[in-house]
Amino acid sequence: MKRRKLLTITLSLMLLTIFQIKGQENTDTLPRTVEGILNTLDVKNRLKFSGYIQAQYQVADSGGTKSFAGGDFENGVDKRFYLRRGRIKFQYDAAAGEKGWSTSQYVLQFDISQKGLTIKDVYAKFTDPWSGWFSVTAGMQNRPFGYEIVYSSALRESPERGRMSQIIFPNERDLGAMLTIQAPKTSRWNWIKLDVGMFNGTGAPSAGVNTSDFDKFKDIIGHLAITRSTKSERVKWGLGASFYDGGFRQDSSDRYKFGSDSLGVKGFIIDQKNTVVSTFINNRDKTKRSYVGFDGQVSIDWFLGLTTIRGEYIQGEQPADSSSSTSLSSAIQQPSTKTTYTTTINSSTGAATTTATTVNTTSTRYVYIRKFNGAYFYLLQNIGQSPWQAIVKYDWYDANTDLKGDEIGQGVKKTGFQKSNATDLKYTTLGLGLAYRWDANVKITGYYDMVKNETSSNLSGYTKDLLDNVFTLRVQVKF
Amino acid sequence: MKKIILIVAIAFTAISFTAISTKAQKIVIKGSDTVLPLAQKEAELYMKKNAGKSVTVIGGGSGVGLAALVDNATDIAMSSRKIKMDERMKMQDAGRAYKEVIVANDALSVIVNPQNKVSQLTRQQIEGIYTGKIKNWKEVGGDDMTIVVYSRETSSGTYEFFKDHVLNRKNYASSVLNMPATGAIIQSVSQTKGAIGYVGLAYMTKEVKDIAVSYDGKKFVLGSIATAKDKTYPIVRPLYFYYPTAKEASVKAFIDYILSPEGQKIVDEVGYVSLK
Numbered sequence: 001m002k003r004r005k006l007l008t009i010t011l012s013l014m015l016l017t018i019f020q021i022k023g024q025e026n027t028d029t030l031p032r033t034v035e036g037i038l039n040t041l042d043v044k045n046r047l048k049f050s051g052y053i054q055a056q057y058q059v060a061d062s063g064g065t066k067s068f069a070g071g072d073f074e075n076g077v078d079k080r081f082y083l084r085r086g087r088i089k090f091q092y093d094a095a096a097g098e099k100g101w102s103t104s105q106y107v108l109q110f111d112i113s114q115k116g117l118t119i120k121d122v123y124a125k126f127t128d129p130w131s132g133w134f135s136v137t138a139g140m141q142n143r144p145f146g147y148e149i150v151y152s153s154a155l156r157e158s159p160e161r162g163r164m165s166q167i168i169f170p171n172e173r174d175l176g177a178m179l180t181i182q183a184p185k186t187s188r189w190n191w192i193k194l195d196v197g198m199f200n201g202t203g204a205p206s207a208g209v210n211t212s213d214f215d216k217f218k219d220i221i222g223h224l225a226i227t228r229s230t231k232s233e234r235v236k237w238g239l240g241a242s243f244y245d246g247g248f249r250q251d252s253s254d255r256y257k258f259g260s261d262s263l264g265v266k267g268f269i270i271d272q273k274n275t276v277v278s279t280f281i282n283n284r285d286k287t288k289r290s291y292v293g294f295d296g297q298v299s300i301d302w303f304l305g306l307t308t309i310r311g312e313y314i315q316g317e318q319p320a321d322s323s324s325s326t327s328l329s330s331a332i333q334q335p336s337t338k339t340t341y342t343t344t345i346n347s348s349t350g351a352a353t354t355t356a357t358t359v360n361t362t363s364t365r366y367v368y369i370r371k372f373n374g375a376y377f378y379l380l381q382n383i384g385q386s387p388w389q390a391i392v393k394y395d396w397y398d399a400n401t402d403l404k405g406d407e408i409g410q411g412v413k414k415t416g417f418q419k420s421n422a423t424d425l426k427y428t429t430l431g432l433g434l435a436y437r438w439d440a441n442v443k444i445t446g447y448y449d450m451v452k453n454e455t456s457s458n459l460s461g462y463t464k465d466l467l468d469n470v471f472t473l474r475v476q477v478k479f
Numbered sequence: 480m481k482k483i484i485l486i487v488a489i490a491f492t493a494i495s496f497t498a499i500s501t502k503a504q505k506i507v508i509k510g511s512d513t514v515l516p517l518a519q520k521e522a523e524l525y526m527k528k529n530a531g532k533s534v535t536v537i538g539g540g541s542g543v544g545l546a547a548l549v550d551n552a553t554d555i556a557m558s559s560r561k562i563k564m565d566e567r568m569k570m571q572d573a574g575r576a577y578k579e580v581i582v583a584n585d586a587l588s589v590i591v592n593p594q595n596k597v598s599q600l601t602r603q604q605i606e607g608i609y610t611g612k613i614k615n616w617k618e619v620g621g622d623d624m625t626i627v628v629y630s631r632e633t634s635s636g637t638y639e640f641f642k643d644h645v646l647n648r649k650n651y652a653s654s655v656l657n658m659p660a661t662g663a664i665i666q667s668v669s670q671t672k673g674a675i676g677y678v679g680l681a682y683m684t685k686e687v688k689d690i691a692v693s694y695d696g697k698k699f700v701l702g703s704i705a706t707a708k709d710k711t712y713p714i715v716r717p718l719y720f721y722y723p724t725a726k727e728a729s730v731k732a733f734i735d736y737i738l739s740p741e742g743q744k745i746v747d748e749v750g751y752v753s754l755k
Contacts, residue, residue: 100633100657155572186633188650229564231643236564299568306571385724387574437574440551 046095046102051088052154052478057081061467068163068429069449069470084474085153086112087120101184103129120173120204132184137197138177140204143169144195144223145242146312147295148376157380158431159447159472162395164314164374167326168291173204174219175212196222201246201289202329214331217286219246225295237298244291244316249284250277253332255367256322258402261414266407268322268368268418280351287367289327291316305382315373318399322366325399325423332365366418370400391433391447398454400424409458422462426454443476505533506730510544510557511636512660513679514718517583517749518557524745525736534733541636548721549573554730556721559585559636559679560643576724582737584752586680586707587641587714590665590687592672597621599691599699602713605645608675611652616673629664629676632657640716641677677714680704681750707752715752 057080060067064075070084089109093102109121123139142150148165149172160166178197183189200212201219225240252274259269278284293314300307318325321332346353376395383390400408400420408424433447449470457463508518515538522534537553544556549569562570562579570577589605591597597619600608607613608626617623630651631638638657642648658664664676669686676687680702683689691699694713706712720737722730736742743753 186651188648231648233561233564233567236568299564301564301567306568382571385571385576387576389571437572440549440573440575443574 042095046093048091048093049089050091050479051086052476053086054084054153054159054474054476055081056084056159056472056474058473059471061469065466065468065470067449067451067468067470068166069160069472083113084159087154088112089121097129099129099132099184100186101127101132103127132187133181135180135182136177137180140173140175141178142172143174143176143199143221144178144197145169145221145244145291146223146293146314147238147240147297147310148312154476154478157378157389157391157435157445158393158433159445159474162374162376162393162397163427163429164372164376164395164397167397167399168314168316168318168372169203170326170329171204174199174201175204176200176218191226191228193225193227194222195225196220199246201248201327203327205329215249216282217247217249219244219289221246234301235298238296240295242291242293242295242314244289246290247286247288247319248328249281249331250287250367251284251331252277253365253367255287255319255369256418257369258371258400259417261412261417263413265410265412265417266403267410267412267420268366270416271369279353287319287369288317289319291318305384305386306380307382308378308380310378310380311375313373313375315401316371317369318372319367319369321423322368322418323421323423325368325370325372332367368418368423370424371402372397372399373401374398387437389435389437391431391435391445393431393433394429395431396426396428398426405454406456406458408454408456409460409462411458422459425456425459425462428452441478443478445472445474445476447472447474505535506554506733507535507537507552508544508555508557508720509537509539509547509553510555511541511559511718512538513541513559513585513635513637514557514582516681517718517746517751520745520749521737521742522733524741525733528736529732532732540632540634541639542634545721548577548723549575551575551723554722554726555734558719558721559716560639561717561719562721577721578724578727580720580722580734580738581717581754582720582734583718583743583746583754584707584715585718586702586704586712586752587637587645587677587716588680588683588689588702589675589677589692589714590668590683590689591675592668593686593688594672595621595624595688597690598688599693601696602645602692602694603696605692606647606649609641609646609651609655610649611654624673627671627674628652628655629667629674630655630657631661631664631677632659637661637677637679641714644716645677645714679750680707680752683750704747704750704752718751 058070060073060078063073063078065073067073070082073080087109092106094104096102103126105125107121107123111118111120121141123137123141125135125137127135144150148161149169176197176199178195180195182193198218198220202213205212221244223240223242225238227238229236250272254270254274255272256268257271260266272285291314293312295312297310320326320328374397376393379392381390403420403424408420410419412419430450431447433445435443435445437443451468453462453466455463515536518536522536526532526534541558541560544553544558545562545566547553548556549566589600597616600619604613604619609628613619614626615623616626642651658667661678661682664678665682665684665687668674668676689701691701692714693699700706700712702712702714707715720734743755746753
């Protein structure tokens with residue numbers, strides 16, 4: 001009996017010891033396990049995966065409408081389903097340092113639609129670890145000009161950016177490096193921000209195109225912005241000023257600028273002939289491209305709901321094609337009615353030789369320099385605190401501020417002059433829309449663009465307002 | 480057979496209703512660490528009185544709570560500061576209407592180590608200490624001793640309230656030590672002779688000494704429930720609950736409980752300042 005008792009006590013003690021050891025092990029490993037889980041969660045939190053899809057149905061006033069509401073309609077087509085954007089974005093933020101900010105960030109964004117796969121953003125951002133005031137972003141990124149260009153399409157209330165934004169900054173992005181000066185969020189100076197970047201100036205290269213730039217000239221773009229909110233946190237406002245100082249190489253095309261002939265007829269006069277272009281590619285002249293812009297935003301939360309007003313005005317000198325004022329992504333080869341020119345460079349001397357080749361085409365392309373201005377204004381009104389939002393947007397783009405009405409397309413009377421054309425017309429667009437925010441992920445927008453073009457009795461096809469209004473019904477899902 | 484089908488159908492319906500009603504009675508509250516002890520105590524007593532109802536309270540900071548509200552990841556966001564304009568805009572963008580309720584007030588006490596002979600400071604002196612202009616206690620009538628300044632971390636609503644209302648929106652000095660929780664400030668101040676910090680009245684312990692504060696340089700007042708209620712103590716702030724209007728039916732009973740005489744009594748007991 002005694003032996004049995006002794007055995008029972010011994011076994012119990014052994015079991016207790018084993019459990020105690022096991023318990024001790026658990027106590028020791030638990031913090032390590034928790035730390036491991038937290039580390040894993042931290043890495044997962046720093047890798048962000050987001051995106052959105054914009055699917056839409058559009059109805060245009062007429063088949064084949066030339067439109068800035070998502071691109072031109074095909075000939076004979078006035079209704080279409082369209083996958084406007086399908087974005088996937090990966091962002092990795094390095095672990096925050098001792099002072100509370102991450103010193104590097106990596107972003108990769110794709111657009112997938114019926115047009116195929118396009119790379120939108122590929123950049124790395126580095127922030128100084130000492131003050132947190134200075135960041136450098138290098139790669140393909142938004143050009144830091146104004147407000148609408150850099151404002152995300154997922155957040156923008158109107159389906160598209162204004163006509164001017166699409167013309168002077170097609171695809172919004174470019175290859176370059178940008179310096180940002182902004183205090184960390186905890187600083188009292190966080191409300192002021194300066195972005196200054198150096199970019200190729202050609203915009204984001206098209207898919208599959210290996211050329212990033214066609215000349216040695218780089219463009220400088222900058223934006224200074226302030227953003228403040230009142231102490232009551234019911235009013236937020238911002239102001240900004242932007243500049244663009246760039247240009248591209250004058251190659252084998254004539255360059256024209258605005259002028260009048262001896263009879264006072266306004267048109268384009270020769271600024272530089274292609275025949276005087278230097279044979280040395282590095283000595284060739286720069287065609288200047290310069291803009292200035294001012295933007296402002298204010299949001300007020302009051303009894304009617306959140307009201308937001310935004311506006312931006314831009315003016316400048318736009319060197320582009322004779323038949324389009326859209327910023328160039330490649331050199332213009334001219335005159336294609338007779339010949340095209342090919343430049344070859346001697347690798348040892350650097351001397352360029354231009355050879356002419358005759359081609360069979362009837363189009364004629366030159367570089368035209370135009371003074372332009374444009375603006376957009378948004379009025380956004382939330383209906384109380386409901387999911388509904390009313391949208392009013394007005395924008396204009398005057399591609400050539402030197403010409404008005406019937407002056408456009410007027411026949412010039414002197415040799416060497418070029419007459420203006422439909423590219424020089426002014427367009428205004430009034431957009432009215434209603435958005436319903438289903439939840440944080442889903443937004444449905446109905447939007448009607450009323451486009452009005454300047455008319456000229458000297459321009460065939462533009463003697464009256466075109467039938468180019470477009471209605472868009474868009475569903476956006478983001479995650 | 481028909482009877483069986485009818486019984487099964489009724490049973491399924493009953494189960495479904497039970498499941499729905501059980502789900503509706505579960506409330507998740509996230510946000511301010513300052514409001515956390517109050518919300519926990521209120522939740523505890525509310526659940527005791529209302530069997531079958533569940534209230535889960537999670538801290539993390541006012542910013543975290545309001546972000547969760549935008550993401551629809553909480554039923555109520557607790558906040559020790561007012562919702563910011565950016566957060567309002569995000570709520571609007573998410574199509575989510577919300578309501579704001581002040582559930583209590585809180586007095587912020589400025590604390591020092593009990594061995595520190597300084598017992599009162601003006602707002603300007605506190606601002607000087609936190610912005611780095613005043614570095615030694617002898618500059619404010621204390622011993623020749625370096626001031627060690629403690630603050631809450633930047634995501635805290637208390638951090639922002641103190642910056643906005645005591646520092647006049649001036650920036651904290653880079654030498655200020657940011658602590659992750661109020662308890663950590665109490666502990667650090669109690670162990671460091673030259674330390675200064677700020678905590679909610681509810682967190683006050685005997686391990687630290689509170690400082691009488693003056694905004695006019697004449698009348699110095701110690702923080703207490705009484706001085707906060709009679710408005711003689713200047714560092715007092717409201718504590719907020721924000722909830723989506725769509726969830727009003729499920730959260731209203733709990734909020735009504737906090738606002739009731741019984742709930743407000745708990746506010747005073749926990750160390751906050753009741754609304755009446």
